[in-house]
Amino acid sequence: MTSWAARYRAGECFTVWAELREGVPAASAEDAADVARETMRRVAVNADIIVERLAGIGYSFAFPDQVRQPPTPGDLAAVRKAEQAIGPLPLALRACLEVVGGVNVCGDGGALLPHVGYHDVPREPADFYPDPLVLPPGRHLWEEWQLWGDPDTEGHTFAFAPDDIHKANVSGGVQDVELPSTAADPELLGTRPGVTLVDYLRISFAWGGFPGHDSLAVPPRAVEELRRDLLMF
Template identity: 45%
Template sequence: MWAELRAHGPLGPMHPADAEDVAAVARETMRRAARHVDRIAEALPSLGISGRPGLPPRRRPDAVERAEVDALAAEIGGLPAALEACLREIGHTWFAGDYSALRIGCPHGAPVQGGPPGPAYPDPLCLPDAARLRWEWDLRTADPERRAEEQGFVFDFAPDEYHKAGVSGAAHTIVLPDRRADPVLRGVAGRPGVTLVEYLRASVAWGGFPGWEFGAEPVPDALRALRAVPDF
């Protein structure tokens, strides 16, 4: 189904019934993805997690956040169906941190060698919530010079592989508004042109740490236990 939707490219004005069909596919996709994200999040404490203080691995969206998604979609000029459903059904996800059982992290501040993609920069899954999109959109709309310079609104969807590893970096971004059902996620190392749904599938397939797909070394047993075949 997603391959067919992507083949259409940007979606023009649709009949309400067709628009609802696309939205329904996106919602079901993200509900299934959310179950995998929850499963991985529940397992992280057993892996010696040391994440950002006060930042939980998961926080499910509530009714207030879903209403905020509606408001943002109207203000921005529409959101891609996959992104809108991700904000509604998955929401805040932050798997970045140090994990002793996965051999992830920089002990004693030691620099990470090389660069992404690969296990040294495992790209732990991080997903935004509606509050993040609201914050970035308000910053952009409050700055006339920024609005004039930008071609579209560049949403910093998540930190890039460097930032997730505690090294100065950039971001994975989505340019909005975007009339495609499944937007391209720019700046993902080793995955040029990857879409949001494709990225989530890779993340689930690699237990929330898709950078391991590019590694030659054996996968740790703890990570192998988190992996699953995506059902979305």
């Protein structure tokens, strides 16, 4: 039987992840983890491309020191410590923390991305929120557990990222992942009901890192350039 990883690399990205979500036998755990790592390698490439393209059009990042934070040895150690304390991490989440690292494209889009704002728009409810891509570095999981985790209480809700409202510098909430979990691809709670982490990333890159634009009949032209020729995963 052809491995999941081989099929994934051959182009069966959506089919393989659909099968992984049905459950991963213990004997196939490394094969499934290989798929997750390959997925997140492609996510990392796409994130780097979008960050470079945003910089090229003069995008004003709200947090310049957080725009791109590739995983460090400290991040990898932090993920391992967190998993020992909390319990199993979903494959997609662990790979995201260990392979992609931190991404934060919140900011001000100016005339090219007029709906994207952190400082340049009024801090009041809007018709829609562009939902800039934000991914946490691995150390955030361990730091959050140290602050809020309770060894005497089963489970932990990991605040994976701000929600779409909070990313616009408006008082909002968070995108959560419930832990521990043996799921291959966990549901990302807080923005799009029923959407898993991998699917959320697919939606995000389909809209150039700003998935909230899917609610517009005609998105800004810059979105087309941002999402051009990104890797499928």
